[in-house]
Amino acid sequence: MDQIVNLPKTESTSDIETALGLDHLGLKKKRHRGWLYGLLVLVVIAASLAGYQWYAASPARIDYTTAPAAVADLTVEVSATGTLQPLTQVDISSELSGVVRSVAVNENQQVKKGDVLAALDTAKLEVQIERAEASAKAAAANVETATVTLTENERGLVRAAALTRRGMATDQSLEAATATRDRSKAALDSAKASLAIANADLKAQQTDFAKSTIYAPIDGIVLT
Known part of the structure; x- marks a missing residue:
């Protein structure tokens, strides 16, 4: 159970x-x-x-740039308000009369000695130079011709003198040859003088052409 x-x-x-x-x-x-x-x-x-x-209170890290010590110029800059008066002021003008062809600078522009400031129109000057060159060439040719003529007349005078000594020519022939030689010598002198004048005129025209370009005479600033 x-x-x-x-x-x-x-x-x-x-x-x-x-x-x-x-x-x-x-x-x-x-x-x-x-x-x-x-x-x-x-x-x-x-x-x-x-x-x-x-960390926040600690000073920030400062990086220093170092370089080797060397001797150099010290530039001092001064700021002021006023009117500047130039130590040297040069008035620019052209010795020639003519039309201004171009102006190469602006007001208050800094320029160096020898910089181009302006230029005159040179069309007439170029024509005058061409004429002077042609005159100089012609004068030089006349000198050459006169030189050759004088040489020939001197030889003729020598022949006339020899013939006269031999009795084969008269004294009048010798005198004529001498006069011819003298005239050719004078012609040569005149041709040389003409050549000198032509060269001087050419040089004057070239000088005027050079003066047609105006250059800065000094370093400075263009006022007006």
């Missing part, structure tokens, strides 16, 4: 801790552990803030 037996009720661990009063101790341990974690977090935050403040 089967028997039914009622087994004693098994109590849980929590019930046992409650009965023994140990549940209060566990709660204290948990609370104590939570305070420790919180305190540790506060310490970490405080340390971070202190480190940031120290």
